[in-house]
Amino acid sequence: MEEFVVYILYSKKFGKNYTGFTSNLIERFKSHNLLAKKGYTIKFRPWEIIYVEFFNSKNDAMKREKFLKTGMGREFIKKLIQQQLQQDSYPPTRTRVQLPSSLLKGKTFRQKHLRFFFHYL
Template identity: 70%
Template sequence: MEFVVYILYSEKFDKTYVGFTTSLIERFKSHNELATKGFMIKFRPWKVVYLEFYNSKTEALNREKWLKTGNGRIFIKNLKSNNFF
């Protein structure tokens, strides 16, 4: 099974979101269409701006957690400032 760590971006609100999943398309649809409450619905529409693929859940979870740390936020900010998204 493959695990995907992803970064979503709401251009309208200049917000990012980090998550991981085994089914990116279904998860993305949930974030943009299906969810009826929570953080995600407030900042729609989202677009996928960054992906990383892992073979283990542990690796993906560790990377997701790192991206949510101060250093991870700097990494994301650098992606944005380099016009990656």
């Protein structure tokens, strides 16, 4: 079964964030930081992952990404960034990744994916 991930990137250097979804989180992260030659994310490198959610269906991941790009979703992201910066926990450590239990119902959480990302933070 294919797994989909909604992620939020943050560029501390520029104070920008980016929300996206993918089925290959590792390659997508590399693309944002190293491989891409054009697009929004190349302008604000380096990016760091501040939040991830895992989904079993592409449709659910797309819905969550769409929500995070609404006014309410942007407020959630803004608060997430502010909390991490205020607590001097930036960049976040493995224990700071927030995956609320209400969001994990019916979703598969892959710890091995997070280990990869924290290697790059």
